[in-house]
Amino acid sequence: MQRLQCISPIDNSVYVERPLATEYEIQNALSRAQGAQLSWRQVSIAERAALVRAAVKNLQQKKSELAVEICWQMGRPVAYAGGEIDGLAERALYMADLAESAHGPLNDILLPEKAGFRRFIRREPLGAAFVIAPWNYPYLTAINAVVPALLAGNSVILKHSAQTPLCAERLVEAFTEAGLPQGVFQYLHLDHRDAEQIVINGSVQHVAFTGSVAGGAAMESAAAGRFLSVGLELGGKDPAYVRADADLEHAVASVVDGAFFNSGQSCCGIERLYVHHTLFDEFVLRATALIRNYRLGRPDDKGTTLGPMVRATAADFVRDQIDEAVAQGARAHIDGGEFELDQRGSAYMAPQLLTNVNHNMRVMSEESFGPVLGVMPVADDNEALALMNDSEYGLTAAIYSADEDAALALGDGLQTGTVFLNRCDYLDPALAWTGVKNSGRGCTLSGIGFEHLTRPKSFHFKLVP
Incomplete structure (x- = not known):
């Protein structure tokens, strides 16, 4: 049997x-x-x-x-x-x-x-x-x-x-x-x-x-x-966009949680991020500091905040995406050595934030389903909208802004099933859960x-x- x-x-x-x-x-x-x-x-x-x-x-x-x-x-x-x-x-x-x-x-x-x-x-x-x-x-x-x-x-x-x-x-x-x-x-x-x-x-x-x-x-x-x-x-490759008028502290906390909760294994987790160029450096600095606070360990330990991925092969798939991106010019901001259990061939994987990324890299176009986030600076809403829509997927998209009307205008142009403002990675049962494209x-x-x-x-x- x-x-x-x-x-x-x-x-x-x-x-x-x-x-x-x-x-x-x-x-x-x-x-x-x-x-x-x-x-x-x-x-x-x-x-x-x-x-x-x-x-x-x-x-x-x-x-x-x-x-x-x-x-x-x-x-x-x-x-x-x-x-x-x-x-x-x-x-x-x-x-x-x-x-x-x-x-x-x-x-x-x-x-x-x-x-x-x-x-x-x-x-x-x-x-x-x-x-x-x-x-x-x-x-x-x-x-x-x-x-x-x-x-x-x-x-x-x-x-x-x-x-x-x-x-x-x-x-x-x-x-x-x-x-x-x-x-x-x-x-x-x-x-x-x-x-x-x-x-x-x-x-x-x-x-x-x-x-x-x-x-x-x-x-x-x-x-x-x-x-x-x-x-x-x-699948999904859900984007977020931090506008120039966003509450930076709130945006950093929300995006990092949306990208790394459940070790990034969420259909609607944030997998790629676009930040207005005036906030980019400060966002990366704050986000990197917050990511370093995660404790990678056995999930049956109540002090653990980042558990293993579902299997070692899934973790190595994400590691391959990261290594390939770095070889193509991306910058990795987290040293895996800071997380003791992280090693190739293990389901325990350190979180990673990448800059100097682009859409020719698999990590920005192919679903990762793991604890990695690629971040790109953008000049304005038009560039952000074009990049957010440049994907075969369309499950959710998140906008961080103090301007509800601007967010609504962006949302109308997004090819996605759900548009969030100042939050991400959440299902409200009163709203339709649906996707477009793949x-x-x-x-x-x-x-x-x-x-x-x-x-x-x-x-x-x-x-x-």
């Missing part, structure tokens, strides 16, 4: 081992999901929302335990790992409240009265949703798709990353303990081939995939000809997110006296 192994980045030990689902188990899960959904769609929205709230409470009660598991599975410092459960609660509870609200996105759309007719549009669930979630924010990325799918009346099968299998188990466990009917929410431990086969041959009606561009392309190929609803959240398509969160999990059905009744 094939098995899944989670190798912990802390010490390269096998932290979790599970058998992969057999063909029989996969087909049983799909059959249960289809059967359970027929009953689940009849359950009131209020009852669905109540079950979501109960499941969230169960997860919050296990926050400390889950934080340790996150730490060991993917390497986030335990001091911060529990915050992911707080974020899960914020998003899930907002979506439950929104679904249940008087004018929520799942209610019938009533049209103006027309004599002799009754007309309205009802939103019906799609059926079974297949959610494929990544390891970097294992609960948050999953909950973005799982909760609205359930609230909309769909059943859900969750396939989590091989790096974070316990997260899938804990989520299903929390909903089961809350009283969710059997078969409505299930997990399967799968390899890539079996996941693709579910999309190709399975009885699912919606696929929500978060991962690489290559993985998203594979999902689209698998879904070809099946007329499925497919949502893709893919960052994906579709939408989660907000009322708009529910539209991708339902289909409209029109009712046109002629009333006969």
Whole structure:
């Protein structure tokens, strides 16, 4: 029997081992999901929302335990790992409240009265949703798709990353303990081939995939000809711009946190920065000093502020980008020797800030997904806008400025899914989470997110006296 192994980045030990689902188990899960959904769609929205709230409470009660598991599975410092459960609660509870609200996105759309007719549009669930979630924010990325799918009346099968299998188990466990009917929410431990086969041959009606561009392309190929609803959240190379009028102290703190939190392993983390030339030298000086304050170490040590990357190969990929940039003329401002555990072939990687960079360098054009930030000076807003848009990705973009109107004008010109002002690397559940270009398509969160999990059905009744 094939098995899944989670190798912990802390010490390269096998932290979790599970058998992969057999063909029989996969087909049983799909059959249960289809059967359970027929009953689940009849359950009131209020009852669905109540079950979501109960499941969230169960997860919050296990926050400390889950934080340790996150730490060991993917390497986030335990001091911060529990915050992911707080974020899960914020998003899930907002979506439950929104679904249940008087004018929520799942209610019938009533049209103006027309004599002799009754007309309205009802939103019906799609059926079974297949959610494929990544390891970097294992609960948050999953909950973005799982909760609205359930609230909309769909059943859900969750396939989590091989790096974070316990997260899938804990989520299903929390909903089961809350009283969710059997078969409505299930997990399967799968390899890539079996996941693709579910999309190709399975009885699912919606696929929500978060991962690489290559993985998203594979999902689209698998879904070809099946007329499925497919949502893709893919890569990013998110930019930030510090205007001449920005609060420098705030901008430095926000950008550094946005670039290096979670060891830079965030879909919407800041990976490239443009600073007005009048602030450039001071920004680099302050940012470098702040970065040197990070403590690289074992994430199960509560004093650690920068944990390992998910695996040594991922860290070496980023090191290669940095080395190549330096060979091309970039200046590295952090001496890796200041961070004791940093060495090639290790998942423990020192943070780095680079200047003298340009868009011909991979570190400024290719997704890094690690603790490195390239910084370029710019003359004005026009140059900043051109550089921010010079990317195959478009997930988020951040502007730091005291001028809201100027930021809005810049935002209108940005090719991105979300524009931030004076903040970055954050998802507000009331706002649509979406991307453009190679960052994906579709939408989660907000009322708009529910539209991708339902289909409209029109009712046109002629009333006969």
